[in-house]
Amino acid sequence: MADLDRFLPDESFLLDREAADWRDAIRLAGRGLVNAGFTTDAYTDEMIATVEKMGPYIVIAPGLALAHARPSDAVLRTGLSWVRLSTPVEFGNKDNDPVSLVIGLAGHDENEHIEVMSAIAAALMDRRKTQSLATAKTPAAIRTILGS
Known part of the structure; x- marks a missing residue:
């Protein structure tokens, strides 16, 4: 199991937040990554640009989006953010919308990236x-559930 305290620290959680639309939801995920020191603000823009270019493929399961972009200089170290929306938003994925959980993923190292994603x-x-x-x-409760 990945070291969730390291990859998903308290600073990376934004629980029961409002988002106006999918871009706002990704901005929240980006804020969690920045708050935890995983990325710079530029990575948030890269995550939004990825969806604008590639479509809502990041909505990987009903209600769940995995916001990410390619590794870049904006990624300082591998980590996750966890955004639980109080009101779900549409990403444009007819099979899996609306989304209430957005997990931000910043991958710095390919092996860590795979380890963290496998655990989640x-x-x-x-x-x-x-x-x-x-x-x-609480973040601690979420980590406990993920690790059990």
Whole structure:
């Protein structure tokens, strides 16, 4: 299991936040990455540009978007942000909209990137865990659910 305290510190969480649209939701994910020291603000712009260019492929499951961009100088170190929206937003993915959870991913090193994503993906495949994650009150509670 990835070291969630290192890759998903308290500073990277924004829980029960409002977003006007998908761009705003990605900006929140970017803020979490910046707050934790994983990226610069430029990475947030890169994540938005990726969706503008490639479409809403980042909406990988019902209600879940994995916001990311290619590795760049804007990534200071590998990490995640966790944004739970109080009101879901549309990304334009007919199969998986609306989105209420946006996970920001900044990959600095390919191996760490894969390790972190594998750990998160495994947790999110478990329906009981996803239900618990939707109501968990604190970053520590979310990390506990992900790690169990």
